[in-house]
Amino acid sequence: MSVGYAHELPWREAEDVLAALDGEPWLACLDSNGDIAPRGRWTIICRDPVHVVTVRAGRCFLDGQExxxxSLELLRNLVPTFRCPVEVPFAGGAIGFADYRYGQRHHGLGTRHVPDPQQPEFVGGIYDHAIVLDRQARRAWLAGYGTAEIQARHWRNVKHLWARIVADAPIAPIPPVSFVADCAPTAYRQAVSRARDYIAAGDIFQVNITSRMWGNRPAGLSAMSVYRALRQTSAAPFGAFLSCGRDFALLSASPERFVALDLDGNVSTRPIKGTAPRDPDPVRDRQIAQDLRLDEKECAENLMIVDLMRNDLGQLARIGSVRVPELFNVEHFTHVHHLVSEVQATLLPGHDAIDLLRATLPPGSVTGAPKHRAMQIIDELEHSARGPYCGVVFRIGGDGAMDSSVIIRTLVMTRDRICAAAGGGITILSDPDREYDEMRLKVAALLAVFGDTTQRGSGDD
Known part of the structure; x- marks a missing residue:
């Protein structure tokens, strides 16, 4: 197996590197931000993909050719095989996303919702180099694989980029945008009530109910400017910026790891279920966190998703290897506290990251349990197509290692529109008013980037 390379670069802040790359059509940034070590350490930036795999309306394309x-099998064939240099976690491979509809297809489920034609269901870019920033050590690398000629070209390009970087580059002002929800508050509460009815009838144990809000995209508004504003106000360990061509961008401040796979076949997932607001007073903030840890409804919700993820990982795990080393831990983010657990397993020989994605999409923390029935109920009760929201952002390296995040706390920008979304897990103990308030809390930070805090619904009451 060949070995990739890593050449050290002068340190630059991720913020300034991203500013210099504004407008690049196939830019991928995986942006571990915030203060949750070790998941707030690395920023990986890739540009100029060698190949691009896309799925639109169930049809797969490679570099524009059907x-x-x-798509996943095609991706497996395209990811190169090489040993990642020890200095960095990623030196090339695949970066992309699979949206919620993509997961529905894998479960053989249809949908009553009409998707946005400007939004792909799946994108996977194959990159032969990456700029890797270590926030903890304040070190930077150009890492990749390929011939000496390819390395020299990448080195020239990154030196040109470094020369363009401006320290403390200002963010262009974000114009105000008003958002309108896909349903009125009453309709959202009614969906929660109907979900509880399904739980009481024994159809499901838990289900995630979400809502989307849309605003018109102002002419000339840079997706990168919006992302830079978002990462300043909503630092997250699994942030991401994916620019897929000129007319689509995904801007994520996700706090949630989906599945990770290391070189020894060890798998981990960290489902989030349970949310409470932060309080500026430290004493009250600690009490809110403690109350969340002891909340019967929130703990029940988290436990059911832990069981679901144990089942999903168990499909490909060595017998006896599935374990839960962390249960009901409270983690603290910019705007909220979250209840987080961890499930670990060891992958059976002969399986890889592609198999793991195929077995686990879409994420259980944003569907429900049992997953298949919960997804049917979601399609019945929700008022619009989820699109990328509740899908997965992933990276798969040439060494076979993978990491991925759940697409929540995310903005989607198309040529004409901006979409924000939020939701929450519903159990038999859920209160419709409280669930609506939690959804509003989660989406507020996204809308505040544009100065909108109203979240009006169609037929708002």
């Missing part, structure tokens, strides 16, 4: 091969 393919008979399924």
């Amino acid at each position: 393919q008979a091969t399924a």
Whole structure:
């Protein structure tokens, strides 16, 4: 197996590197931000992909040409094989996302909702180099693989980029945008009540109910400017910026790891279920966190998703290897406290990251349990297509290692519109008013980037 390379660069802040790359059409940034070590350490920036795999309306394309091969299998064939240099976690491979509809297809489920034609269901870019920033050590690398000629070209390009970087580059002012929700508050509460009815009838144990809000995209508004504003106000360990062509960008401040796979076949997932607001008073803030840890409804919600993820990982795990080393831990983010657990397993021989994605999409923390029935109920009760929201951002390296995040706390920008979304897990103990308030709390930080805090619904009451 060949070995990738890592050449050290002068340190630059991720914020300033991103500013210099504004407007690049196939830019991928995986942006571990915030203060939760070790998940707030690395920023990985990739540009100029060698290949791009996309799925639109169930049809798979490679570099614009339709393919008979399924997208994940195609991705497996395209990811190069090489040993990642020890200095960095990623030196090339695949970066992309799979949206919620993509997961529905894998479960053989249809939908009553009409998707946005400007939004792809799946994108996977194959990158042969990456700029990698270590926030903890304040060190930077150009890492990649390929011939000496390819390395020299990448080195020239990154030196040109470094020369363009301006320290403390200002963010262009974000114009105000008003957002309108896909349903009125009463309709959201009614969906929660109907979900509880399904739980009481024994159809499901838990289900995630969400809502989307749309605003018109102002002419000339840079997706990168919006992302830079978002990462300043909502630092997150699994932030991401994916620019897929000129007319689509995904801007994520996700706090949630989906599944990670290391070189020894160890798998981990960290489902989030349970939310409470932060308080500026430290004493009250600690009490809110403690109350969350002891909340019967929130703990029940978290436990059911832990069981679901144990089942999902168990499909490909060595017998006896599935374990829960962390249960009901409270983690603290910019705007909220979250109840987080961890499930670990060891992958069976002969399986890889592609198999793991195929077995676990879409994430259980944003569907419900049992997953298949919960997804049917979601399609019945929600008022619009989820699109990328509740899907997965992933990276798969040439060494076979993978990390991924759940697409929550995320903005989606198309040529004409901006979409924000939020939701929450519903159990038999859920209160519709409280669930609506939690959804509003989660989406507020996204809308505040544009100065909108109203979240009006169609037929708002």
